Amino acid sequence: MNASEKLPESERETVIEVHDLEISYGTFVLMRDLNFHIRRGDIFIIMGGSGCGKSTLMKQMVGLKKPARGQVLYGDVSFWDAGTEVREQLKRRFGILFQSGALWSSLTLAENIALPLEQYTDLPPAQIREVASFKLALVGLGGFEDFYPSELSGGMKKRAGLARAMALDPDILFFDEPSAGLDPISARLLDDLIIELSESLSTTVIVVTHDLASIFAIGTNSVFLDPEAKTMTAAGDPKRILTESADPKVVSFLTRGTGRRTKE
Amino acid sequence: MSSSTYKEATFSFISPSTDALVLRLSGDWMANGRLPDAEEIRQALSQQIPAPRIIFDVVGLGAWDSGLLIFLAKVFDICRGNGISVDSSGLPPGVCRLLELASPEKQRSGVTREKSPPSFLVRVADATLDFGRGFKDMLAFVGDATLSVLRMLRGKPGFRRSDLILILQETGAQALPIVSLISLLVGMILAFVAAIQLRMFGVQIYVADVVGIAMVRVMGAIMTGIIMAGRTGAAFAAQLGMMQVNEEIDALEVLGVSPVDFLVLPRLLALMLMMPLLCIYSDLMGVVGGLIVGVGMLDLGVIEYYHETVNAVSLTYFWIGLFHSFVFGVLVALAGCLRGLQCERNASAVGFAATSAVVTGIVSIVVATAIITLLCQVLGI
Numbered sequence: 001m002n003a004s005e006k007l008p009e010s011e012r013e014t015v016i017e018v019h020d021l022e023i024s025y026g027t028f029v030l031m032r033d034l035n036f037h038i039r040r041g042d043i044f045i046i047m048g049g050s051g052c053g054k055s056t057l058m059k060q061m062v063g064l065k066k067p068a069r070g071q072v073l074y075g076d077v078s079f080w081d082a083g084t085e086v087r088e089q090l091k092r093r094f095g096i097l098f099q100s101g102a103l104w105s106s107l108t109l110a111e112n113i114a115l116p117l118e119q120y121t122d123l124p125p126a127q128i129r130e131v132a133s134f135k136l137a138l139v140g141l142g143g144f145e146d147f148y149p150s151e152l153s154g155g156m157k158k159r160a161g162l163a164r165a166m167a168l169d170p171d172i173l174f175f176d177e178p179s180a181g182l183d184p185i186s187a188r189l190l191d192d193l194i195i196e197l198s199e200s201l202s203t204t205v206i207v208v209t210h211d212l213a214s215i216f217a218i219g220t221n222s223v224f225l226d227p228e229a230k231t232m233t234a235a236g237d238p239k240r241i242l243t244e245s246a247d248p249k250v251v252s253f254l255t256r257g258t259g260r261r262t263k264e
Numbered sequence: 265m266s267s268s269t270y271k272e273a274t275f276s277f278i279s280p281s282t283d284a285l286v287l288r289l290s291g292d293w294m295a296n297g298r299l300p301d302a303e304e305i306r307q308a309l310s311q312q313i314p315a316p317r318i319i320f321d322v323v324g325l326g327a328w329d330s331g332l333l334i335f336l337a338k339v340f341d342i343c344r345g346n347g348i349s350v351d352s353s354g355l356p357p358g359v360c361r362l363l364e365l366a367s368p369e370k371q372r373s374g375v376t377r378e379k380s381p382p383s384f385l386v387r388v389a390d391a392t393l394d395f396g397r398g399f400k401d402m403l404a405f406v407g408d409a410t411l412s413v414l415r416m417l418r419g420k421p422g423f424r425r426s427d428l429i430l431i432l433q434e435t436g437a438q439a440l441p442i443v444s445l446i447s448l449l450v451g452m453i454l455a456f457v458a459a460i461q462l463r464m465f466g467v468q469i470y471v472a473d474v475v476g477i478a479m480v481r482v483m484g485a486i487m488t489g490i491i492m493a494g495r496t497g498a499a500f501a502a503q504l505g506m507m508q509v510n511e512e513i514d515a516l517e518v519l520g521v522s523p524v525d526f527l528v529l530p531r532l533l534a535l536m537l538m539m540p541l542l543c544i545y546s547d548l549m550g551v552v553g554g555l556i557v558g559v560g561m562l563d564l565g566v567i568e569y570y571h572e573t574v575n576a577v578s579l580t581y582f583w584i585g586l587f588h589s590f591v592f593g594v595l596v597a598l599a600g601c602l603r604g605l606q607c608e609r610n611a612s613a614v615g616f617a618a619t620s621a622v623v624t625g626i627v628s629i630v631v632a633t634a635i636i637t638l639l640c641q642v643l644g645i
Binding site for chain 1: 358377
């Protein structure tokens with residue numbers, strides 16, 4: 001579990017494999033032929049412009065939206081072909097941070113984090129409370145146990161959402177636009193935290209984002225979704241894509257439209 | 265992922281010399297197993313010779329997750345309390361970094377939450393002040409709405425016509441099925457109750473009078489009022505409450521558009537217009553309900569029943585009924601919109617706003633009925 005000393009990419013096991021996935025709304029096909037795999041300990045970035053289906057792709061991976069075609073494989077298990085029971089078990093390995101936190105507004109922060117623990121573990125209440133406090137401290141919100149989400153700022157809500165996503169020590173953490181609505185320093189701190197979790201607990205992290213600073217700071221692997229080509233047009237380490245990609249649209253995206261590859 | 269495959273997590277303190285204490289960890293430390301609590305650690309620590317420093321031996325440590333971190337955070341805490349300095353260099357680097365993140369120095373200082381509930385007197389005082397404030401808000405809102413109506417009469421309606429038409433449809437035509445059902449049943453119930461009494465005197469025909477007068481004068485208006493409070497008042501509150509949650513109302517205000525003009529006025533107008541129309545319809549359905557019972561159970565003729573109803577129900581009763589329903593329309597619309605605009609910014613507040621709109625609507629309907637009935641008594645109509 002504690003793979004602080006990270007193995008080279010090819011030796012780490014594949015955690016998620018996406019196979020011929022198609023994203024569509026009704027009869028309108030947004031993306032097709034998505035194929036990529038994510039290895040243990042990766043920080044995998046799903047990037048692309050607004051409206052290219054990044055969030056929908058994530059929803060299909062975590063089981064919120066059934067894909068029209070194609071498969072999402074966790075190990076050898078096909079998520080959407082497996083029975084409900086297997087799916088529920090797989091879902092327990094996920095932690096998800098939604099775009100605006102999605103904290104349950106009628107519960108305090110501690111209760112928000114305690115809910116998944118109460119649901120899925122046999123821990124005594126006192127220990128659940130300890131876990132909740134620790135997770136909050138980990139995201140810098142120690143002392144906020146008895147606050148309600150409505151009493152927090154946007155950035156704090158996001159961090160509390162992360163604490164909740166980590167409640168069950170998930171193998172796989174999904175982030176939907178983690179830096180949206182955060183100031184640069186908070187966004188940077190969140191990035192550091194993501195790296196820390198991935199390195200120390202060898203958590204596999206999947207991040208949906210279009211924030212370039214984050215993409216280059218944390219990403220170890222990625223896919224680029226191009227809505228005009230209706231498929232992924234680049235994959236791999238974002239830093240390598242930046243230097244090696246021949247696709248002008250990918251380069252333009254990664255350089256904020258300037259096309260200059262040298263980073264100032 | 266089952267916990268049975270993990271080795272049991274154990275810890276022991278050893279003191280090889282007087283200058284340092286060693287905490288030896290072995291097994292798999294996972295959060296979903298049972299972890300030693302603070303008291304156990306304190307006890308184990310107290311059995312050792314006091315030392316100024318604590319170091320860690322993790323040779324036997326297997327898998328770990330936040331379970332180990334939580335345990336170590338507690339150990340650190342206790343050591344600090346006992347004046348023992350912590351040398352975490354023996355721990356895996358990931359553990360150190362995560363513990364560093366969760367350390368008390370990294371938290372915002374001075375955040376505490378008052379936990380003790382306020383005393384009885386304080387609560388009574390708060391509730392009283394809240395009540396006063398709520399009453400003031402209500403008056404202010406009624407004032408706003410009145411001004412808004414005046415602005416409209418001066419020819420400057422602050423809402424979009426298409427909104428009004430949509431609301432008219434939602435509050436009018438779409439309410440017809442439920443108003444039909446309820447009014448028909450109320451008419452039948454009134455007829456049944458009256459029939460039992462009137463049959464004893466052999467004057468079943470007066471069932472038509474009872475049903476006709478009751479429905480037209482007050483029951484039709486009250487039944488539509490209550491249906492609309494539950495149906496439309498709650499919908500208004502939920503709509504405006506959700507808009508409040510999404511900051512849509514703030515967006516209107518910043519734009520210089522009065523939320524009262526834009527949102528409340530069309531709803532108020534729609535109910536002012538639709539409630540009397542629904543009331544007329546309800547009166548009719550109630551009389552039909554009475555007719556069904558009269559003809560089916562009491563062997564009255566349809567024509568006979570019709571004539572008796574026409575004779576009994578005067579135009580004055582009809583106007584009184586309409587006046588009721590007009591007032592109820594205003595009350596239901598205002599209650600719904602007020603509670604919606606007062607909504608706080610979370611999901612449960614929207615639910616509360618809807619409930620509160622229905623309660624306020626129904627209470628004000630009953631109070632208004634009492635006042636109007638009293639006025640009619642005094643005026644002798």
